[in-house]
Amino acid sequence: MSPIIEAFGLVFQPYVLLVILGSAAFGMFVGAIPGLTATMATALLVPITFFMDPVPAIAAIVTATAMAIFAGDIPGALLRMPGTPASAAYVDDSYKMTRAGRSGEALGAALVFSSIGGIFGTIVLMTSSPVLADIALRFSSFEYFWLVVLGLSCAIFVSPGAASRGLIALLIGLFASTVGIDNPAGQPRYTFGSVELLAGVQFIPAMIGLFAVSEVLRAAVDRTRTPQTVMPARGGIFGPQWTNLRRYPVQVLRGSAFGTAIGALPGAGADIAAWISYAISKRFSKQPEQFGHGHVEGLVEAGAANNGAVSGAWIPALVFGIPGDSITAIVIGVLYIKGINPGPTVFINDPQLIYAVFIVFLLANLIMLPLGWVAIKAAGTLLSVPRSVLMPIILMFCIVGSFAINNSVFGVGIMLVFGLLGFVMEENDIPIAPAILGLVLGPMLERNFITSMIKADGDPMAFFERPIAAGLGAFTLAVWCIPVLAWLIRRRSDAAA
């Protein structure tokens, strides 16, 4: 049977479709609650996907993520409180449109162009990843080493805040990845006599801690939040979008393309894609002065970009096993647990799985339209759930989810430690995403480095002998050197002035 037909068979089953529907509603709910991110939705879903086959597990994560990114626009438009960081770029415009009685148009634009961006990203994913996988099959440990270093470097430089803080986060993640017996000499490292730590730091409890428990801690200490009155959505939702599409076709295409490209960059996710696309939209707009005052143009472009990025992030994850963002980092962890090693060989060994992912992406972005419409209409009810009720329940989900991975309270302990770590990190403006990438990619970095050094008999120049490795190496070094050179030039010109 052809893998494509097999993939259709895998996806179009009542169980999988039900999972898609359920996770869509879940993603919509989490995304619509200010402060809860798409990554958190994924983190909370993982313990449930643990009990599913690979296709419904991936379907659940893909659908929930796409929905959460869009749903983040709902509180942004109605309360001026972006539900996810990816919606923050254009929150002023959408909120001012709401105050002008155009909330239906604002939310409709977010919905329709999110869907278009997501479908565009999926088409790029479908067309580019098999080609890239073909190339990746010829990669050796040298190329993989550079790819991992490039991914980790990008994660540092595209993180919000200073690069030094991004590097601290990366060091934390890489250090956590050294725990356990899975290392070149098979010697227990930093296990302190614990049998549970021999298998390493459990990835899922660590991630639940970093993303969800730290957020519960923040909610518990935040005494300033006051309930706000939700303004109901007014005006047509889909009607004005045809006009917007005809008025801003270039912006839609540009947002989708940039979003997908930025998403494919390891370490950069939907939030960065939205900010960059909003800035580009303003830069090339005929009415830049209107931005921030209830203008739909930036919303159209950045809305398409953030959902395009969700699909784009899957390109390096599926092809090289290198996550494009925190969510795909989690997905890679889930796939490893299920015995599937993301990388070019998946395209040969499990092609039906890859096609199933493509189908799920298309379905998720199409189902977003009717479900998004329902969510916009039900926004008042969705947003009236107070955080003081939600957070204690989320904490219990976190505890049970961390327990369920190994049926041991040790996972709950890991979750607590990483929750505190995540809280302290964010207090000190240390981003969390590089830590997650470090935790996921640490073993791959170590394995490929040691293998390459043994192959090269200790000669570091061997890392530049193969053409693709040399290109990747040069690019990685440029990523590190260009900011340093720019800083030196700036200092020199400052001194001259």
Place this chain on the structure above:
Amino acid sequence: MKFNDVSLGILLMLAGGAIWLSAQQFSRLPNQAYGSETMPLALSAVAVILGVFMVGRSLVAGGRWPSVSRAEWTLARGAVAGFVAVIGLILAYIVLADRLGFLPVAVAVIWSLMVVMRVRWWLAGILSFVAALAIQQAFGRLLLVPLPRTEYLQFIW
């Protein structure tokens, strides 16, 4: 707790030193110059270099000394109690769940945190019971996670 760049730099140098010392106990692969100690040693080197850079840059820029300041949220009334409550409740779950069973401990954890977060006690009571029961049914019965259970509440499983 907020650390300035100098404090963070010093912490990094200390952590780098500790990792370097601990890495001495790890062995190499037979007949190779690399092994279990390679990655920790590389990390310790990066940590020390970054620490030196952060301290140096900060001292050159403003001459600031190491400082650890209280975060703004600690000044708000009840905030520290909220923080301690979350940690204490997770620890309580770890200690008590096996002895008392999932449901009573889950109800107590959710109820306590809701009350700390200023939900009315009676409403918190109803919501915590419903939520804990729903989680128990979803994970314990549907997904067959062996959540801790006790004899006296056997009927709900």
